[in-house]
Amino acid sequence: MRSTWVWSMAVLALLAAACGSGADIEVADVWGRPSPSVATNGAFYMVITNNTEVADHLVAASSPACAAAELHESMMNDGVMGMAQVGPAGIEIPANGQTTLEVGGLHVMCIDKQAEFVAGERFDVTLEFENAGTVEVQAEIKES
Amino acid sequence: MTDTFAPEAEQPPSRRWLGLFLLLVPLLIAGLVFWWGFNRSQPHQFSGSVIQGLSAAPDFTLSSDRGPVSLSDYAGKVVMIYFGYTFCPDVCPTTLADAAAAVDSLSEDDAEDVQLIFVTIDPARDTADRIGEYVRHFDDRFVGLTGTEEEIGSVATLYGIYYRAGEGSEATGYLMEHTATLLVIDQAGNLKIVIPFGVEADAIASDLEYMLR
Numbered sequence: 001m002r003s004t005w006v007w008s009m010a011v012l013a014l015l016a017a018a019c020g021s022g023a024d025i026e027v028a029d030v031w032g033r034p035s036p037s038v039a040t041n042g043a044f045y046m047v048i049t050n051n052t053e054v055a056d057h058l059v060a061a062s063s064p065a066c067a068a069a070e071l072h073e074s075m076m077n078d079g080v081m082g083m084a085q086v087g088p089a090g091i092e093i094p095a096n097g098q099t100t101l102e103v104g105g106l107h108v109m110c111i112d113k114q115a116e117f118v119a120g121e122r123f124d125v126t127l128e129f130e131n132a133g134t135v136e137v138q139a140e141i142k143e144s
Numbered sequence: 145m146t147d148t149f150a151p152e153a154e155q156p157p158s159r160r161w162l163g164l165f166l167l168l169v170p171l172l173i174a175g176l177v178f179w180w181g182f183n184r185s186q187p188h189q190f191s192g193s194v195i196q197g198l199s200a201a202p203d204f205t206l207s208s209d210r211g212p213v214s215l216s217d218y219a220g221k222v223v224m225i226y227f228g229y230t231f232c233p234d235v236c237p238t239t240l241a242d243a244a245a246a247v248d249s250l251s252e253d254d255a256e257d258v259q260l261i262f263v264t265i266d267p268a269r270d271t272a273d274r275i276g277e278y279v280r281h282f283d284d285r286f287v288g289l290t291g292t293e294e295e296i297g298s299v300a301t302l303y304g305i306y307y308r309a310g311e312g313s314e315a316t317g318y319l320m321e322h323t324a325t326l327l328v329i330d331q332a333g334n335l336k337i338v339i340p341f342g343v344e345a346d347a348i349a350s351d352l353e354y355m356l357r
Contacts, residue, residue, distance in 0.1 A: 033237055036281035038274045041233040041316075068315040074234045080306055081235050081324035081341060085313055103238045104342055110233065111315045143241065 024052050025093070025132040030125060030139040032110065035117045042066070042110040042117050044125055044139045045101045050093040057130040058099075059090035063139070065123035067112035074104050083109075090130065117141050188354040191347035192326070192339035201329040204299045206263065206289035209276035213289055215329075218259040222355050223329040227305045229266035229320050230278045235341055237282075239326060244283040245345035246352060254356050257331070260286045265307040265322050267296050303327060303335075330355050 030046040044063075050056050061069045071086045091106055093099045101107050108125070115123065121141040128134055201223075205214040215223065224243060228236035240262065247255050262279045264270035267290050270278075275288030290296070300307060307322035326339040328351065337351060 033241060034281075035237055036278055038277045039230050039233075039237065039281075040269075041231060043233040070313060070315060072234070076324075076341075077321075079323065080321050082310055082321035083232075083234065083319050084310075085316075104235060107234050109316070143245075 025050055025056060025129055025135055027127065027135055027137045030137045031144075032117060032123075032139050032141050034119045034141050034143065035113075037113075037116060039117075040112055042113050043072075043103075044069075044108040044110060045103060046108075046137070046139075047098060047100050048091075048093050049098045050095060052131070053095050054131065055095050055097075056093045056132055057090035058093065058127055059088075059130055060128040061108045061125060063108075063110060063123050063125045065113060065115040065117075065125075065139075066110035067114055069111060069125075070109045071106070072109040073106045085109075093129075119143065188350075190337050190354075191343045191351050192328070192337040194337055195335050198332075199335045201327075201333055201335045202302045204302065206291040206295060206299065207272050208287055208289050209272040213261070213287055215261070218261075219333060220331055221257050221259045222331055222352055224258070224260045225263065225303065225327045225329070226260070226325075227263045227265050227300060227303075227307065227322055228324070229264050229322070230270050230274055231266060232320065235324050239324065239341060240279065240282040240286070242343070242345045242348060243326065244286070246348035247283060247285070249345065249349045250352060250356075254353060255285070257356055258352055262286060262288045263296065263299060264288070264290045265296060265300065265305070266309075266320050267291060267293055328352075328355070 026049040028047045028049070030044060032042050032044045035042055048058065058071065061071060063069055071091055072083050073086055074081060074083045086106070091099060099106070115121070119141055122138045125137050125139050126134060127137060201215060203214055203216045205212050226239055226243070228239065243260055247258055247260065250258065260283070262275065264275050270290050272290050275290050279286040279288035305323045307320055309318040310321045312319040324341040326348070327335060328337040328339060330336040336355065339348065339351070
């Protein structure tokens, strides 16, 4: 009897943990690679979770570490690697779903770096979502 | 003064465990030896496309910030060649970081027998100084080369590398599209493997170690 109660509490706790802090949009593991100052540009990667019942879109990003920032995707076309800015709709984060910005795929392109991308540095990044609005995060510069 | 000596009904638990342990250790060692031997007898699985037969890697000479560099300067080494550009934010630095981590994980002797050459496909932006400083950030043994449009074009053609300037935004200017493979030449000077983008450091290291055996 007692154990049933304990179990149900544990399940509830797990469910609560899985739902996170309950924010509409959660952004985790925001990082960028260390790069030399002669490398004009950089990239930020992250995992974005949408806790709402409707799809949201990341439509813009900015950071004091970048003269400009654009949403880009690296992709292979006929065996050739290219990179293109994502369309005006932005990057979709599905309802109750997750989108990962990762190496060789979607990323925030940091154009004309304004800071040294040295391991251990942290830069503020402002993300703009269609529904959730502005979300402030910090990108950590690290090897991977 | 008479010691009552009761025969042990059973061994103390510690003794029993010791016996079991002594029995298991040789078994474990035998298993490990067998597993290692079995692994050694398997053919090496390369992490990219293997070039069958002998395909001599054509020599070329381009410019670095430390003077002209030819592929033949590294005869007898395993040479990795990558065509990319410093303006590239994602794919090129990822590949260089993986290649650097792979070389870093080799023994000192093995690492000395490996050379990475990074050839820019964006000579308009990448001067010899820029490309040199760029690659040495990843590993100071790496070499970065540039040249005229014609020189770069002819080396790329020799190695089946396609590239072109694609459209970018006002902020980025043009962005290059390019074949993003890591070409690996063996110690006999033959093109041996073409590693696609996305192969991680440990797999690259295992290929290099195999080729250096």
